[in-house]
Amino acid sequence: MGELKLMKGNEALAESAIRYGCDAYFGYPITPQSEVIEYLSEQNPYERTGMVVLQAESELAAINMVYAAGAAGKRVMTSSSSPGVCLKQEGIAYIAGAEVPCVYADVVRGGPGLGTIQPSQADYFQAVKGGGNGDYKNIVLAPASVQEMADFVALGFDLAFKYRMAVCILSDGAIGQMMEKVVLPEQKPRMTEEEIKAKYPWALTGRKRGTQHRIITSLDLDSNKMEEHNRHLQAKYKMVEENEVRYEEINCEDADYVFVAYGSSARIAQKSVQLGREQGLKLGLLRPITLFPYPTKAIENLINHGVKGFLSVELSCGQMIEDVKLACNGRVKAEHFGRVGGIIHTPEEVLEAMKKQIIGE
Amino acid sequence: MTEEIIIAGFGGQGVLSMGKILAYSGIMEGKEVSWMPSYGPEMRGGTANVTVIVSDERVCSPILNAFDTAVILNQQSLDKFESKVKPGGYLLYDPNGITKKPTRTDIHIHTIEGAQLASDMGNSKVFNMIILGAFLKLRPIILDKNVEEGLRHSLPERAHKLIPLNMQAVQVGKDNVK
Numbered sequence: 001m002g003e004l005k006l007m008k009g010n011e012a013l014a015e016s017a018i019r020y021g022c023d024a025y026f027g028y029p030i031t032p033q034s035e036v037i038e039y040l041s042e043q044n045p046y047e048r049t050g051m052v053v054l055q056a057e058s059e060l061a062a063i064n065m066v067y068a069a070g071a072a073g074k075r076v077m078t079s080s081s082s083p084g085v086c087l088k089q090e091g092i093a094y095i096a097g098a099e100v101p102c103v104y105a106d107v108v109r110g111g112p113g114l115g116t117i118q119p120s121q122a123d124y125f126q127a128v129k130g131g132g133n134g135d136y137k138n139i140v141l142a143p144a145s146v147q148e149m150a151d152f153v154a155l156g157f158d159l160a161f162k163y164r165m166a167v168c169i170l171s172d173g174a175i176g177q178m179m180e181k182v183v184l185p186e187q188k189p190r191m192t193e194e195e196i197k198a199k200y201p202w203a204l205t206g207r208k209r210g211t212q213h214r215i216i217t218s219l220d221l222d223s224n225k226m227e228e229h230n231r232h233l234q235a236k237y238k239m240v241e242e243n244e245v246r247y248e249e250i251n252c253e254d255a256d257y258v259f260v261a262y263g264s265s266a267r268i269a270q271k272s273v274q275l276g277r278e279q280g281l282k283l284g285l286l287r288p289i290t291l292f293p294y295p296t297k298a299i300e301n302l303i304n305h306g307v308k309g310f311l312s313v314e315l316s317c318g319q320m321i322e323d324v325k326l327a328c329n330g331r332v333k334a335e336h337f338g339r340v341g342g343i344i345h346t347p348e349e350v351l352e353a354m355k356k357q358i359i360g361e
Numbered sequence: 362m363t364e365e366i367i368i369a370g371f372g373g374q375g376v377l378s379m380g381k382i383l384a385y386s387g388i389m390e391g392k393e394v395s396w397m398p399s400y401g402p403e404m405r406g407g408t409a410n411v412t413v414i415v416s417d418e419r420v421c422s423p424i425l426n427a428f429d430t431a432v433i434l435n436q437q438s439l440d441k442f443e444s445k446v447k448p449g450g451y452l453l454y455d456p457n458g459i460t461k462k463p464t465r466t467d468i469h470i471h472t473i474e475g476a477q478l479a480s481d482m483g484n485s486k487v488f489n490m491i492i493l494g495a496f497l498k499l500r501p502i503i504l505d506k507n508v509e510e511g512l513r514h515s516l517p518e519r520a521h522k523l524i525p526l527n528m529q530a531v532q533v534g535k536d537n538v539k
Binding site: 004006174177178179180181264267268270271274344346347348 | 381384385388393394395396397398420421422423424425426427514515
């Protein structure tokens with residue numbers, strides 16, 4: 001077993017990046033995720049593993065540094081919070097088009113615009129449906145604990161390199177700021193130049209006389225080629241949908257009604273399940289761990305096993321509910337409940353919403 | 362066993378660090394823990410509070426609306442959290458600076474003269490450890506040796522020489538809670 005510590009989610013993310021053998025982090029501070037770059041700076045990762053940590057002059061610079069380092073086959077990550085992630089969307093779309101692997105964390109705060117610094121989950125659409133231009137997807141992982149903030153760095157990089165795409169760790173202010181027990185992974189060595197050259201034949205590792213040059217770009221002015229490229233991307237996303245769905249079911253075996261919630265809302269809804277069961281209500285929780293690909297089949301299965309209704313609980317005005325409704329396809333009732341603007345719903349009000357909106361009198 | 366605690370007071374009183382020491386001590390006791398602070402502008406000179414949960418089971422919601430125990434260190438926090446203690450729960454407060462005393466009759470109410478006792482000990486910085494001691498007397502969920510281990514893990518190495526003083530403060534808190 002690795003080392004047991006009490007850490008903030010943001011710190012756990014940073015420490016496990018160093019331990020994974022991440023090559024570089026480029027970022028720009030913003031509440032509520034500034035602890036990531038603070039922790040990295042304090043830890044001197046360059047001395048520990050040779051990992052480069054750089055505070056860029058802006059979010060735009062940071063994401064384009066990620067684009068470049070990823071194109072060289074390096075394990076590179078960035079992190080920010082909502083308004084900062086907006087600024088990164090152009091780069092993220094380029095990264096998707098150019099098929100560059102990378103990991104970025106979004107510790108979401110309330111919006112729109114500068115909004116508030118308190119927790120929110122109102123960036124689901126941006127992360128899952130694509131905040132940049134074009135037909136693209138990112139794999140989106142939703143940690144619901146400090147342990148998962150640590151674990152999803154390794155999972156994120158593994159998936160990013162397996163599919164050559166960006167992986168988003170979609171967290172929120174609560175998960176980023178809270179402290180919990182975390183088991184940290186063992187330190188892994190960074191990959192050497194030779195290993196990168198051997199493993200990633202697409203990576204820009206320097207052309208030698210007699211070798212073919214490689215191009216990483218999102219641009220192709222030949223429409224036939226661009227259509228073919230888009231088809232290729234879609235086929236890749238379909239493979240991701242078939243192979244990488246992850247979710248957790250809590251108390252769903254005998255449930256009549258089920259909450260669907262991710263991240264901090266899942267933690268709160270789990271308490272609502274407890275409170276509801278104390279009152280004799282058979283409630284369960286479906287916690288999507290991947291938001292793309294979405295656990296659509298898990299919802300279909302629950303309906304097949306007799307679940308009569310779903311309440312999507314999010315710190316938003318209703319975003320993930322669209323995917324829940326698509327999965328339900330009109331077969332059972334599905335509604336949204338959520339507080340916004342940095343206010344966090346309590347387990348009691350989530351339970352009340354389930355009773356009022358889904359179960360009925 | 363699940364103990365859901367809110368610790369609330371002014372920024373600078375050691376509210377967050379007391380919560381951190383309590384959480385680390387819980388880990389040393391083999392428990393599951395969570396530590397959820399209020400963060401943001403309300404910390405600058407205003408009130409600070411932290412929700413700590415210590416449990417035998419995996420902690421579900423780190424954010425709560427009702428608490429087993431409230432540890433209250435100023436009037437604003439008393440006004441805000443008195444009503445959020447579960448019936449039969451505990452409210453521990455330092456009467457220093459409290460002008461409107463708690464009025465509920467369905468909870469256990471206790472006081473600890475933390476500020477006074479810290480000044481008697483000649484070190485105002487042990488204030489929060491006195492409060493922690495008082496809390497642990499009322500809710501003995503963690504053994505002293507695990508509190509000492511918790512301190513060792515949450516304090517930087519250079520402060521380890523202060524652990525005996527801190528443990529002494531915990532004892533002072535235990536002896537003087539009313």
